[in-house]
Amino acid sequence: MELSGIGLGTYLGDPDPATDRAYEHAARAYAAAGGTVFDTAANYRLGRSERALGAVFRDLPRDTFFVSTKAGYLPMGDGRSPESPRAWFHRVLAGPGILAAADVVDGCHAMTPRYLAHQLAVSLEALGVPRVDLFHLHNPEHQRPHLGPERFRAALRQAFAACEDLAARGLIGAYGCATWNGFRVPPQAPDHLGLEALLEDAREAGGRDHHFRWIQLPLNLAMPEAFTLPTQPFGGALLTPLQAAQAAGLGVQVSASLMQARILDRLPAGEGAILPGCRTPAQAALQFARSCPGVTTALCGMSRTGHVAENLQVLALPRAGADELRDLVGG
Numbered sequence: 499m500e501l502s503g504i505g506l507g508t509y510l511g512d513p514d515p516a517t518d519r520a521y522e523h524a525a526r527a528y529a530a531a532g533g534t535v536f537d538t539a540a541n542y543r544l545g546r547s548e549r550a551l552g553a554v555f556r557d558l559p560r561d562t563f564f565v566s567t568k569a570g571y572l573p574m575g576d577g578r579s580p581e582s583p584r585a586w587f588h589r590v591l592a593g594p595g596i597l598a599a600a601d602v603v604d605g606c607h608a609m610t611p612r613y614l615a616h617q618l619a620v621s622l623e624a625l626g627v628p629r630v631d632l633f634h635l636h637n638p639e640h641q642r643p644h645l646g647p648e649r650f651r652a653a654l655r656q657a658f659a660a661c662e663d664l665a666a667r668g669l670i671g672a673y674g675c676a677t678w679n680g681f682r683v684p685p686q687a688p689d690h691l692g693l694e695a696l697l698e699d700a701r702e703a704g705g706r707d708h709h710f711r712w713i714q715l716p717l718n719l720a721m722p723e724a725f726t727l728p729t730q731p732f733g734g735a736l737l738t739p740l741q742a743a744q745a746a747g748l749g750v751q752v753s754a755s756l757m758q759a760r761i762l763d764r765l766p767a768g769e770g771a772i773l774p775g776c777r778t779p780a781q782a783a784l785q786f787a788r789s790c791p792g793v794t795t796a797l798c799g800m801s802r803t804g805h806v807a808e809n810l811q812v813l814a815l816p817r818a819g820a821d822e823l824r825d826l827v828g829g
Contacts, residue, residue, distance in 0.1 A: 501564055503788040503813055505535030505751065506806075507799040508547035510758060513577045517543065520801040521550040527803040529558055531810050535795045537714075537751065538625075539568035539636055539676075540617045544577030548624035555626050565625060566712075566751065568676050569617035570609055570636030572602065591616075603641045609653065611660035618669060632712055633661060633670040639680035643688040651699065658703035658710065665709040674712030676753070681715045681739040682723040685731060693742045694732050713743055717752035717787050717796070720761045722827040724752060725790040740792035749794045755787040756780055756798055772826070775815040784809055786826060789818040 506528045511517035525536065538547045548567065555563065572591075574583035581589070591597040596616045602608050618633060635657055642650040661673035680691030693713070700710035717724040723739070730742035743750045756762060765772060765779035772782035787796035800806050 499534055499561060499564065501749075501795055502532070502534045503793075503795060503817075504533070504755075504784055504809055505537050505795040505797045506533060507753065507797040508536070508538045508551065508801075509542050510799045511543055511547075511801055513544040513546050513575075517801065518546055518550045518553075521547060522553050523803050524800045524806050525551055525554040526557075527806045528800065528810070529554065529563065531806065532813075533806075533810060534563050535751075535797075536563060536565045537567075537753075537797050538565070538621075539571075539634075540621050540624075541568075541571045541573040541636070544575040545573050545620065545624060546577040548621055549577075552624050552626040560627065564631045565627065566632035566634060566676075566714075567618075567621045567625070567630050568634040568636035569614050569621070570607055570634075570638060570640070572606055572608065574606075603644050607637070607640045609635055609638060609641070609657045611656055611663075614657060614660050615664065618664060622669065629669050629671060631671040633664065633673045634676035634712070634714060635661075635673070636676050637678055637680070638675055639677055639689040639691050642690075651695070654696075655699045655703060658699050658708075662704040662709060665704075670709070672709045672711040674710060674714065674748075676714035676751070678716060681713060682721070682727065682729060684727075684729050690729070693730050693739070693746060693748075697746060710748075712749040712751065713739070714751040714753055714797075715739060716754040716757075717790060717793070718755055718757045718761060719765070719783055719786055719826060720757055721754065725823065726827055740790060744792040750792055751795050751797055752787050752790070752793050753797045755796045756783050758799065773818050773822070776812065778808060780805070780808060781812050784812045785815060785818055786823060788812065789823055791820055 575586050597613045601610050664670045679689045683690050700708040728736040730737045732742040762779040769777045773785045776782040
């Protein structure tokens, strides 16, 4: 299966039936147009985004789509009952012994092996699939400033070992780290993630044939660091995150391609105003993100069929050249 250069994201929106239906319509339109990459997470819209995709996946052959999900942030609800987050935590996690309060970092994040296995089980049920193609640790860098480098790395190694077990059981095809700051910030930053160190931890957990094969990080015209900023010590050099991922042979999903639409009103409109062939600011922003060397898929939240139709037109264009992209962001 060929992975689409633009993937459908499901982060934004209220946890209500109207938004569920909107995502279902958009996901069906995306699949009908040949889109193959769907991205979600257990905590998106209190789990309702996964269930909306699950309603669509029931009608798609399993070999026609690639789905990635994430675990790390506590969903703090199931989107079905009106209970408080505290009541949900005690009923679903603390009561059954899945997660103790002491396992939660900063009141919102956990990645213990038992919690990861539980969250994946919830995701598989919601998505209606026996396995996901990609299971991300969701912003693991959130824990690093709180635990310190050594305790954080020990926690990450445990999480990687748990992911290798999930892969061995056939529940995930691969795992990775979906980040916000981790790969983009300099090595001295408290929440920095070093890709070279992560690969060492993956080899320790799974040997040479480990299943750590992807990363996710933001990339857009206002946040171009993945493409322009050398933040990754790798092989004795300092590389950009995309260069390091390429050197490691990893797949890359980039998120926030439109920066949740916040950059669109800053961009000039009109065909070719930013990049050749792009008629709208959204198309130009997606063309930039998907064209950066090393990007596998540029993710974009799409809950409207009109946005799906507009955005996927970009796939008919040749990718922009690296020099052309650098001219846009001064890299």
